[in-house]
Amino acid sequence: MPALDAALAMVHTGERSRTPRGACCLSVASSASGAHGSRRCPMAAQRGSWRAALLLVVSAALAAGAGLAHAGIVFQEPFDTDTASTAATVATYTNMTLQGAGTVVVGGGVLRMNGTPLTHSLVTATGYPGNLLITQLVGKNPGGGGSNVGLRVGANRIVFHPGYTAVPGAFRVEGPGGFGNTSMGFTPPGGVLNTMEVFVRGNIGQFLVAVPNYSNPEQVFAARFTNAGYQPGVDTIGPTRNAGSDDQGIFDDLIVNQITSPGPPTPWTNLVLASAPLHWYRLNESGSIAIDYGSGALDGVYRNGVVRGQAGIPFEGDLAARFDGVNDQVWLGGADLAGPWSAEFVLMHLGVEDAGSLLRSASGALRLDQWPSTGAAGFTRFGVADYRFTPDAVAALQQWVHLTFVADPANGIELYLNGVLAGTNPNYMPLPREFLGGADTANLLLDEVVLYDRRLTPQEILTHASGVGLPEPATLLLVGLGLPIIACRRRARG
Structure with a gap:
């Protein structure tokens, strides 16, 4: 994975806008698609393989053994017990230590920090090993001025300036791997508690920070940096x-979660882990950060109103994320991956869009709906062409499907629907x-996204599809083949 130290991603307006129906929403010089061959169902001969794969999955589930903890709270402080002075604060919170001077008290159910000119922090007595998801409510009163507030993690101060407009929010990271004041794309208001989330990868010292705009939560500032000297288990x-002024810092609900696995073992999780994914997004979070459970450490940030906590595929019993067909996104910030690759998705197609992307960058996109409003899957190289598959491949509406793209430079790209080419x-x-x-x-529910830096084999794909409990693939493909006609009729009547 390319270096991403100090890489920043800022949301601009968060404003939703749509391209008119029938208009191209991309700057593409030409449009091309493969020849439209006769639509055949290539799956009947593979039904025996499908059933055999399902038996393998059941066997794997029985052999899985004890479950793994997905996450566990290793530290939590709600700041609910009022104190009268700095000494009383430290005495009450015996598992926290004051760094610096000033007035640090708990009153009205929040931590309040005063004093000028100085830097001070109230930190845990010990560090915690592993990957940590840290959440904290943070603000200052009244806001504006030169003072900053945020989170200290070891040698790093991760801070911003509520109410500061000259460089909106003036977010910065002090310490190793950090950077100076940077616009957040919005000004966090003073006098309120803003949410700050930080995900720390203990083995490499990589930090991902997310701060939603209190006034418009669809806007989320994101920043990534690396402190190679971070000490897991030591840094507090x-x-x-x-x-810089005598604004009062206000804080509440500090929670440190230790993330230890993608979740309890199931047929699906066992199969994905065995295939050694580069990136794996389960999209079951409630906060702003989407954790990567693969080896590539490319964690993401939900932006523009992705709805979390939706019911996922029933067999897996996990949660999914709802993308609206407009501009919902999870920012990953990764470079395009050359060479062979595979991308598998567990999703429910909710409606045909002019151009519905699953994965996107400045140079191209994988599409659930290829432009213009075809309802067929494809891929686009911006400025080159819009490509579809031969025959057209369609994910039926309102049904859970397993969709896998497999690519290599010598052979092009294949698409598998529910395990079958x-x-x-x-x-x-x-x-x-x-x-x-x-x-x-795209307009969809997205439950699982798994990316690989190699070609998955046809047998792996078939087994993975069976691992999420989908029916035999022939049924869904036959339903899906009628989708473009239905979609065109609906638009004509529109």
């Missing part, structure tokens, strides 16, 4: 304030890794 954590195209493009969804996102 807690609220921090620096006083559904279409091919001799053209190739690198795998986009900047956004899930994006400016022209």
